[in-house]
Amino acid sequence: MGDILIMQAFSGLSLFSVLLLMALGLAIIFGLMGVINMAHGELMAMGAYTTYLTSVVFEKYLPGLMGAYLIFAIVFAFLVTFAFGNLMERFMIQHLYRRPLDTLLATWGLSLILQQGFRTIFGAPEVGVPMPDWLLGAWQVTDAIEIPLNGLFVMALSLLVTLAVFVFIFRSRWGLRIRAVTQNRVMSGAVGIDTKRVDRVTFSIGSGVAGIAGAAFTLLGSTGPGTGQLYIVDTFMVVVFGGVQSLIGTIVSAFTIAEAQSTMEFFLSGSMAKVLTLLGIVVILFFRPEGLLSLKVRK
């Protein structure tokens, strides 16, 4: 019984790390900037496809380095989605900052185009990546408990990315500028911060983090053109539930949702667990419309 509990807790933890990775990028884009990016899921898919491409290239030209391709893939995934986010901000988002509901529609349109683009380029069937040798197998804790290494890797990666985002937002000059602009745009502009540039960098970083999340997903499942759409509502719920503008809130909320879901999956069917979890979030949001943790900022 204890073993089952531990395994269940671990599956909750790995769901937590997945949700956290997905939500971090959106917490930056939606939480800090207030942009509703419905194409966020497709940015994740883009990261996943980049990982797939990297693996194909390594397999063909650098088979000796196959063990390390994943590390390169994560970096590439970040760079590609960072660049794409930058273009997206330049040509679309920056014209729509004052119209959040319109951002929602335009980015949904972009997400449809990207989905069809993935289908045209990579085909409709889902693609998978080869797992590097060092991630195969499991860590045998006791006779009954074994913890898969790829789950551990994703967990470690999400902790690392979270840490990096925190350092970036709260300890770097760029982070300082970002926080200043999100709190008081006009004043920040007045003291000489290039707010447009800050917006672009912030959006690009958020996109890049989505790419890393996508790269991590390839270790857990396969990637298809519709992958992004599967995650987008979940991701938004994590950010809204945690409290917009609060990164700590995002972590708390990802943890709560993951544990609630995996606990209920133990007793109910997967779809009912999903329904109850989402419904629970909506009900709690009725009582705390600002989310679990919200910054008290004078507006």
Add this chain to the structure above:
Amino acid sequence: MLERLFQFAGGRRDLVNLLLLGALLLVVMPLVLDSFRLNLAGKYLSFAFVAVGLVLCWGYGGILSLGQGIFFGLGGYLMAMFLKLESSGAELPDFMVWNSLESLPAFWQPFHSFGFTLLAIFVVPTLLAWLIGAAMFKRRVGGVYFAIITQALAWILSILFIGQQGLTGGINGITNFSTLLGWDLYSESAKLTLYYVNAALLIGVLLASRFILDSRLGKLLVAVRDKEDRVRFSGFDVSNFKIFVFCVAALFSAIGGAMFTLQVGLISPSLMGIVPSIEMVVFAAVGGRYSVIGAVYGTLLVSYGKTFLSENFPELWLYFIGALFIAVVMVFPNGLAGLVDNLRQRLRPRGRALPVTAVAEEARA
């Protein structure tokens, strides 16, 4: 008398527009289209109910619901429950048998009655909308949050309907029924009649929206959209206006859903989830988010575009609708109605009142 009529329809121009649309729907389309295409048009027009509702609550009320599929689906399911029971006669509906249910679930029982079904189509979605609206707007949840939460609700409901196969028919939804009160739904005359009923109901819905928008309540609604706090400080309970308009939009959607079931002969979760809900927002956006009549044209155009493209170039459809989403937001935010207004403005530059889209634009600026 004539003046009163103009006033009711929202001025001379709107009356002309309404008459044009009425002529198109009631005279031109039945004459031009064969019965298959007309049935298709009827299907599209059942989506137009949702789009008109969205113009009211999104364009005029400023609240974007990404969950209108919920109400459309509910209306469709409630109608389908009655039709299914009628076609099953004394036996258990087939999908319940497949899911080894022993007897009819209690909440299906009242749907033996047509009167009750009609009442339910009017009451259930409206009540749900009231519940959602009251819970959200009384807590001053609005804008983006409302959009995301309604989207989540649409998702929840479609997962629930897919999951509860024995009660809802699961992913296939409710299908296989052919008569309404003994009347063969697939006969040519029935199809034609249903089309006319649908078109007439739609025009009724348009008149009702005009009536709401021209009333004091409609003006307050616009005021709430543009400067919510000022209206609140003037002593109004702002949330009530929003709840009301959200309920009206839900009711319209439910009527559309019921008409959809009657004309298409099925209802399934694929019509109530996130994707259809957002598609219906595009119908409203393309038609013009401040124009109830534009919403009907938008629905017809985009739906025909979808059918045409997916018949001829299936891989282009998503590119097309994606580009349309982006264009409608970035290039012509007031949709077709806005383009028509601009044209009118250019033709008659002086001495005319600003059309409603232009007024809304001024208010936004």
